[in-house]
Amino acid sequence: MKAKKGQVRVITGNAVGAYGAMVCRPEVVAAYPITPQSEIAELLSQFKADGVLDAEYVEVEGENSAMNVVLAASIAGARVFTATSSYGLVFMYDALQETSGFRAPVVMVNANRETPGIHAVSSGQQDMISARDTGWVQIVVENDQEILDQTIMAYRLAEDYDIQLPVMVNYDGFYLSYLAEAVEIPNIEDVDEFLAPLKQQPERQKLVPGVSIGCGTHGMEMGYVEARYKHCMALERVKNKVDEIDKAFGDYFGRSYGGQIEEYRTEGAEIIVLASGSAAGTVRTVVDTKREEGVKVGMVKLRLFRPFPAERLIKALKGKKAIGVIDRSLCFGWKYGPICMELKTLAVNIGAIPILSYIDGLANLDINVPHIERVIDEVNAAAQGKPYQEVTWIPMEE
Amino acid sequence: MKAKKGQVRVITGNAVGAYGAMVCRPEVVAAYPITPQSEIAELLSQFKADGVLDAEYVEVEGENSAMNVVLAASIAGARVFTATSSYGLVFMYDALQETSGFRAPVVMVNANRETPGIHAVSSGQQDMISARDTGWVQIVVENDQEILDQTIMAYRLAEDYDIQLPVMVNYDGFYLSYLAEAVEIPNIEDVDEFLAPLKQQPERQKLVPGVSIGCGTHGMEMGYVEARYKHCMALERVKNKVDEIDKAFGDYFGRSYGGQIEEYRTEGAEIIVLASGSAAGTVRTVVDTKREEGVKVGMVKLRLFRPFPAERLIKALKGKKAIGVIDRSLCFGWKYGPICMELKTLAVNIGAIPILSYIDGLANLDINVPHIERVIDEVNAAAQGKPYQEVTWIPMEE
Amino acid sequence: MVIKHKNIFKTESAWSNADEKLLCLDTGSWRTERPVLDKEKCNYCGLCALYCPPQCMKDMGDYFEADLAFCKGCGICATECPRKAITMVPEGEFADEG
């Protein structure tokens, strides 16, 4: 560990997002306000007004433009940042696809919120799920400190020459965006140092005036296939890269998160709860209690959602007796929650064990201790060969 | 069969889409032109100019508005129609989510095309995949006649009181949109008759001026969960409904398509090719040849993509020895093609047999006979226990 | 699945209906000041009632009276009254009334 101790402040998840961006010295920032993200846009504006942040700040007229602005600036060579949530995320959908297709290393934080359809200003991971086919890297974090640390790691990942992909850092809106915790804000020079390895890499292609070069050209037939193939291969490379960067971050700053997934008390565990986001924190506490009661339960926290960390999940879950997956969102057209549905793709590799899908915490509802206890009890029973229910909408049964 | 013989015309898939809409007597139509769909917008305009189509036709300024127009008209009580493709589909993404969340029985045809990111004016199912999390019903068809028949069936499905969901009818852009085939256009009175059962059902809620009633209200907490739950349950109901309507259509018009999936020579088959869209037609011919050669191969054609026809697929595939899945699109973040990835979710139920993923036909490339022969040969080898490659990008190996 | 949830909406999607439930806040409790009328000065022009944002002024025949259940105490009526017939008085002074 080389980094000096940073400043500890009690700030909200949103403020953490803003600080996380700021210490990475983005050069072009564009954002449009939306609950529960607005505070980020405001704070970055304030940083700029106070001369603390030396960036172009573009007050765009909508999210679609926010993404286009940072995409283009990134292609021109800038380090860029933006932030959104829900309605904003789905309104920039075409731009999201373009950004990953152009291989622009944009970093965005997304404060998870329910998507339009049924109007709601409330927490839920549906927006993240809605963007799973955009070709972005998607990471989910659990608490405020992780928002900050992951934002820094996101730059190191996105701008890596072997990756060149946009990265979305997701955190639960409301539950984290407004949660004030004590957070250590690293010194900006230490962040410079951590991101310095990027400078040793070959330069990525940039759009330069006066040079006969064009970006976003038509990929014709095999040109198209090639570009898509490279995109998919880069996503494959992301998996190990996430582990490596997490380790490097730990070595340097003294905090690390397990990379693609985190295993919590999985050693000797017979059953596993798979969770992501802020709910993972609560799951930890219940795992501890249940362990004390003698239940051999562990938790796997999904940190990387895109690309889906298939290999590490298989490794972590192989040999277990049953799994419960908690989803804070829906997978339309399937009975299971989306993370559960994707996990089941690996069922053949994991073994034909019970995988129980739980849908909970939609629309600001709590994923609380009794809910998680229930999950563990049911998964435990299933592990012992008892009959079980494949899918449970917890709130509908209360 | 009761319907009289319709008029046979040699027209393109797009024209078929326009006729398909017209015979259902939509009251409000909105569309924005885009290759390869534009012909639909043009033909519907011409029908209207010629007095053949008695509908409001709204020449919107973009696809996002097209969807909003028909959504609202539908909520007011109208039968509505729209058509798009690719860039248009992803630009109306927020509106797509709203439409399904509002449970508006909008019918849309989508001429499949590659999505932005890498610019391309070419065929591919990526747009359909990009919309899989919108809560829409998504159906894929194989040929021109099916475009027309499925459009009619789509109204019967969407407006069914037990369903009340928007339905997207997908067909391969270029390969079908511009393909001229002889198509039977049913008599409009027969279509009226086929859709008449909708009139016997209870009326869905409509937005009426002067009445204290509001649509798209905030679903708070359990209100939200309830609405989402109903949405998911309606999607579950779609599955059987699709089978029923297909049967009813067959009884009445003499053409039917198998409902959620079609099984082609699956009886006695040991290996299966799972395909969708226009490629399925070519697969049929290769299956026939291979059968003659003694290979016990059959095809399953995926017609319903959302909701995913899990139960019928399990039934059709259980006991087979190996499966090859042909995807004309990608599932970012997974190695497999998207339909293959979803199919694998069912692997535990189907049995631990080899499932081979093939990615082919991107960006207007052909999914041709040699490719399909290769797929069948490899799947056949895998069925015999030979080692196999999990994922193959066919064009990259050529 | 044992659904214990009792449906909130009769419809498939989320429709609201004021006849079923008219949402209403106790905005009277926001008030820190209360409009007090000097009936002598009032000439029943109704400007106070017209400008009152929550439109909570009741027509009393020859003067207007704020509905204290809803009056937010903004003071617009007092400012806008051409006759200065309305005064804003701190709520504290009415504490005993309930």
Added chain:
Amino acid sequence: MVIKHKNIFKTESAWSNADEKLLCLDTGSWRTERPVLDKEKCNYCGLCALYCPPQCMKDMGDYFEADLAFCKGCGICATECPRKAITMVPEGEFADEG
């Protein structure tokens, strides 16, 4: 996987570069008529060259000449020439030339 495909792009994404490959169509073949100049009438004002959409007129010092590799035969030069120095002649008449 045995990748036989040879990369088209050097970069990760799709970048084009006219120095590497300047796309160019044989637009000369679109022509059904060809501009023919009467040098006597021409006063070298250059309007034909300025208005020519594909900008295919070459400056020959005291007159302009269409590059027949690219001239699309639109006839604008002939229409716009203030001296009527250009005539459009059907390509058929030049069939033997090539």
Added chain:
Amino acid sequence: MAARMLASAFVLEGKSVASFPMYGFERRGAPVVAFTRVDDKPIREKTQIYTPDCLIVIDPGLLALTTLFTGLKPEGVFILNSPKKLTEQPDENLKTSGVVNATQIAVEEIGRDIPNTCLLGAFAAATGWLELKSILSCLPDYLSGDILQRNLKSTERGYREVEVTKW
């Protein structure tokens, strides 16, 4: 469009047809390919045609393409729009060819460089797969009025003026 007219004509003769064009990226000028399948049974393949029975070339410039005849079936027929006659067998696979100056006929009859219907006439004559009258009776589905009349003439002239060679 011509491909569709051809398809309609075959349908009139009781065949199944499937016809589709592949567009280039460009607005115009770049080669556009159209495929038409004809069969007695329903057509299920939805692919490009790699081994055609007949090749119709509208732009004689394409003769320079080395791959032009790749896949053309033995006994295949080749129809060419060109003012010049073929002096030698363009491809060894090729047994029958029909050349017609469709551009000129079109310019004369229709007044514009739209050689397509003329080539349909030539197709019917050179292949013998289709009656001229089937084509003629399909045109009114696509054209009307004066333009129709002109195209009917152009088709007929194609039928009559095509020069068929057996190699």
Added chain:
Amino acid sequence: MAARMLASAFVLEGKSVASFPMYGFERRGAPVVAFTRVDDKPIREKTQIYTPDCLIVIDPGLLALTTLFTGLKPEGVFILNSPKKLTEQPDENLKTSGVVNATQIAVEEIGRDIPNTCLLGAFAAATGWLELKSILSCLPDYLSGDILQRNLKSTERGYREVEVTKW
């Protein structure tokens, strides 16, 4: 905001804290709830608090809520902003309560109806979980200038004027 100031004060005393509000749909006026967790160990739960150790009520109107005290731990503390004193034990679970007329103090000191900092003072006094000076030294992180001075006063008065009852 008040919840965050409280959290900061605890951090100053070396505790771990996690504090978050739940917003209603409305712009203002509707009840807004904020939760603060304090612990010696890192806090991992990210849920609402169902069984609080202390309940601070800013709007006395909420006393009418029948569920107000649901979950309050035995030995729990209840802080109320009200001009009126509590004449009877509001809930049988409740052992300690502190009442202060924070609205009035705020109006007097700050000039506006912002009773929050005053209630923090009352909280420190009634619970004894926190030193007054920890709160006071946190306020400059959130406020400045004249407003800070006024709030400091308001906090102190809350600390001094809260009327603590043990039931």
Added chain:
Amino acid sequence: MVEKTKKKSRVFNYFCEEDQFAGGVAWCSGCPLELTARFVPKVLGKNVVFVGTPGCAAPVLHGQNVGAWHRLAYMASVMTGVPSKATGLSRYYRRIGQDATVVCFTGDGCATDVGFQPLSGAAERGEHIIYLAYDNEGYMNTGNQRSSATPLGAATTTTPVGKIGRGKTTVSKNMPLVMLMHRPAYMATATLSHLEDFAKKLVKAKEKVKEGFVYLHVFSPCPVGWRINSNMSIEVCRTAVRTNYFPLWEAEDGKPRFTVEIANPKPVAELTKLMRKFSHLKEDGLAELQKAVDERYALVKNLCDAYK
């Protein structure tokens, strides 16, 4: 004792309907938006169908579960879809002969920014809808961020004042004139200090929407975001008119005319001093703002004069 005239204001005569809203709705104290929302259906009548979106007017358009804030029909929308939804409704209602006044009711943020494209499109198509934009010069519901309608120099949470920052650096989008150039069947500016003027315009809007598109731009200060004392918000409206900061005019078939003319306009400082969002402006800042105001007023005046 003062002589009482006992004559109620004429504005009452424009009302054809009771207040359609619940007594207690969650608008901030003193907010003219509340007055706007309640006033509009009183004049337009029961067959108003509101189309609305997130923003401070959400009570106009979003119920909560089965509950609603008012007794009118309405449709909630994402910010990107308001006028398009109104189009769908109005087209169908007209088709079936259903009497309806379809009213889009959004803030300036939706109208000038993230929902501007469909608004412009609906105007171009001449849809039979009324679009009412209440202009509080920012995104208020999300916490007072700048919108395209935020004026030069104003401090908002995204154009904050700081060491370097001096409020918004560009003038606002001149939305009334931008919309005039769309040549709606009818359009007008209005504000809450001039209620009879507003009522007349609503009456005209209801009439002219039968011919085509109607746009209403309502100046609606935000006491909370602009930092105005709650009792002064109507006075702010009035002062905006009297300083020519917000001139009152209307245009039938593209021909503008003033409905209120100000003989001796006051300086804009009279307006800015009523609120604190401009309190950091020094003399030069105020002079710049005054220049922007003058320039804009001259533009409207020129156009009005041309059509006299």
Added chain:
Amino acid sequence: MVEKTKKKSRVFNYFCEEDQFAGGVAWCSGCPLELTARFVPKVLGKNVVFVGTPGCAAPVLHGQNVGAWHRLAYMASVMTGVPSKATGLSRYYRRIGQDATVVCFTGDGCATDVGFQPLSGAAERGEHIIYLAYDNEGYMNTGNQRSSATPLGAATTTTPVGKIGRGKTTVSKNMPLVMLMHRPAYMATATLSHLEDFAKKLVKAKEKVKEGFVYLHVFSPCPVGWRINSNMSIEVCRTAVRTNYFPLWEAEDGKPRFTVEIANPKPVAELTKLMRKFSHLKEDGLAELQKAVDERYALVKNLCDAYK
């Protein structure tokens, strides 16, 4: 024999750069868009960065695999993102001191319809970009569908003529004036018959974009879609100017002035007869179109007069 003056047109003096395009580019024969695309960088120079989108100008912006149609830097975009992408580029280039002229190059369809919102937003923010909209009055690349810029009565594939249909039923969006009301640093209308006028405006655009936003609206008839003989497209441009159908003007800092004034404007029928998209119009149809043209011209004229 006519006396030869041997004096080359002055327009040549505005060129500072060779043609940047390949000799053979896939624009239709006689299309003024091709002339526009080739003309612009000749005047603006090598550091132009084009941002473009699908449409007939795609060659300006989309290469094909590694190949490109021209030798300039460019960025391709979806239709919804052009001015926002230009913003991102221009902000960064200015920040690092890179000389660049960022030019959005789109059709009217993108500018007035599906890409209008970001255009309006960029104008409001005063971004340092040039937005050039070539106006061929429809979506040409997708097959001549109507756009918001399609004029009253014009037949397109989505406003076709038929038993009932009579072409477009609404007037076009008055885009130049809508943009004027955004008060760009500079804006101008231009067309291809008046090349010196156009060149001067480009030179001014390059200068004024240093101060803020620049909008150029270039009338660019589509020989194919409008059904004009290919040799007549420049004449159509000229006639559009001479009939006041498309007046030539510019506005620095919001102050419009004519750059070409027409003494005796010809009736619009002189224009419509040069193409077939209006050929179904009877006398009344033409009269309506004439009225629309007159009304619009009067509006510009009033504004120009006001700033004289």
